[in-house]
Amino acid sequence: MLIALLSASFLFNLGQGVLRPSLPLYLQRVFAARYQQVTLIPAVFGAGKWIASLPTGYLLDTLGRRLLMTSGLLLIAGSDLGSVMVTRYGAFLALRALAGVGWAMFATVATTAMVGGRAVSRRGRAVSLLLMSETLGLLLGTSMGGLLYQRVGTVTPFVFEAACMLAASLALIGATFPAAEPRSTSGGGSRDWRRLGTALRVPGVLLMGLTSAALTVVQTGILVFLFPLYLVERAGLSPSTMGLLVSLGVLGRLGALWVGGSTSDRVGRMRVLIPGLLMYAVLLGSLTLLTHPLALGLWSLAIGGAGGLVAPLPAALTGDRAPLAVQGVAIGWLRTITDTGQIVGPLIMGALADTLDLTAPFFLGATLLLVTAWQCRRHARAMSAATVS
Numbered sequence: 001m002l003i004a005l006l007s008a009s010f011l012f013n014l015g016q017g018v019l020r021p022s023l024p025l026y027l028q029r030v031f032a033a034r035y036q037q038v039t040l041i042p043a044v045f046g047a048g049k050w051i052a053s054l055p056t057g058y059l060l061d062t063l064g065r066r067l068l069m070t071s072g073l074l075l076i077a078g079s080d081l082g083s084v085m086v087t088r089y090g091a092f093l094a095l096r097a098l099a100g101v102g103w104a105m106f107a108t109v110a111t112t113a114m115v116g117g118r119a120v121s122r123r124g125r126a127v128s129l130l131l132m133s134e135t136l137g138l139l140l141g142t143s144m145g146g147l148l149y150q151r152v153g154t155v156t157p158f159v160f161e162a163a164c165m166l167a168a169s170l171a172l173i174g175a176t177f178p179a180a181e182p183r184s185t186s187g188g189g190s191r192d193w194r195r196l197g198t199a200l201r202v203p204g205v206l207l208m209g210l211t212s213a214a215l216t217v218v219q220t221g222i223l224v225f226l227f228p229l230y231l232v233e234r235a236g237l238s239p240s241t242m243g244l245l246v247s248l249g250v251l252g253r254l255g256a257l258w259v260g261g262s263t264s265d266r267v268g269r270m271r272v273l274i275p276g277l278l279m280y281a282v283l284l285g286s287l288t289l290l291t292h293p294l295a296l297g298l299w300s301l302a303i304g305g306a307g308g309l310v311a312p313l314p315a316a317l318t319g320d321r322a323p324l325a326v327q328g329v330a331i332g333w334l335r336t337i338t339d340t341g342q343i344v345g346p347l348i349m350g351a352l353a354d355t356l357d358l359t360a361p362f363f364l365g366a367t368l369l370l371v372t373a374w375q376c377r378r379h380a381r382a383m384s385a386a387t388v389s
Helices: 002-031 035-063 065-083 089-115 120-151 156-173 194-200 205-224 227-233 239-267 269-289 293-310 313-321 324-355 360-388
Strands: none
Touching (some): 002 035, 002 065, 002 089, 002 120, 002 156, 035 065, 035 089, 065 156, 089 120, 089 324, 120 156, 120 239, 120 313, 194 205, 194 324, 205 227, 205 269, 205 324, 205 360, 227 239, 239 269, 239 293, 239 313, 269 293, 269 313, 269 360, 313 324
């Protein structure tokens, strides 16, 4: 199951990565899309993810993990093939929203499968492996996307992603997934909406959802959209140099994912998460004081490393705390609130940069990370006091 999941995750993100850089170019060429129409695509994709994540958690034990993941992958493949056939922008927009639904169906189940049924001593490493396969696929795919679009054909990235989804579906066919965990009527195991309330009452589950949302706001709202602009506009770097520094951040994240998950397995989640958040905040806030390319490169690498260090911990701790009977719902909640951060993060940070200054989002992101670290510290103290008493 582990090999099948990691292979499917790599192929899934390889296809996503190929499509990412070429999608705006396709929109402008085929639909003569304006900037606002281009930015609507990630918004509707995120909305599709947001809508589908929690229902997927509820359907885990009813429909089965393999069926849900395979259906999500096939839905994305169908959306890709449909996207190159439609001639209206509205239809294209609807198909990308359906692709977001498919993304949630695969990613929610994959995360649940990695955290479920594993001892606490291995859960952090399992989540780290999943995130490493995702990051590697995105890294390779992004480097290929523009080349395929320019040299092979404008529809090639869509066809390539559809092929990746089909290959990922085949990778899952031979996997053996554990049977659903029997639910007790007293443990919040009913299939109605109360299962979410049961999951959120577990200490730490709500906090980890908010922590994951904060990390996503920083990642998508600042590092993905605004950091490249800062490098070009404030540091005066060329686009090629900017691309190199951004890639250093991705490499730093990839290298630190395993360290964060494996270390938290040995010393505890909060002992890694709290210092990691503090380090992340300091690096992000101090970035605005730098303009030299060498210093910015080192900071980009370090910021990526800090982000990778803490990235697997919300899902791992949620898996630690949530009973198996509501684990799928808990991971569905985690994905839903994470997708909320992906939707609102770019909107808030972009508006703040337009209204105040390009450096303002970096300071706000650092403050958000500091507040999150403080809340995690309060939770850790409360849990320690409850254990002693």
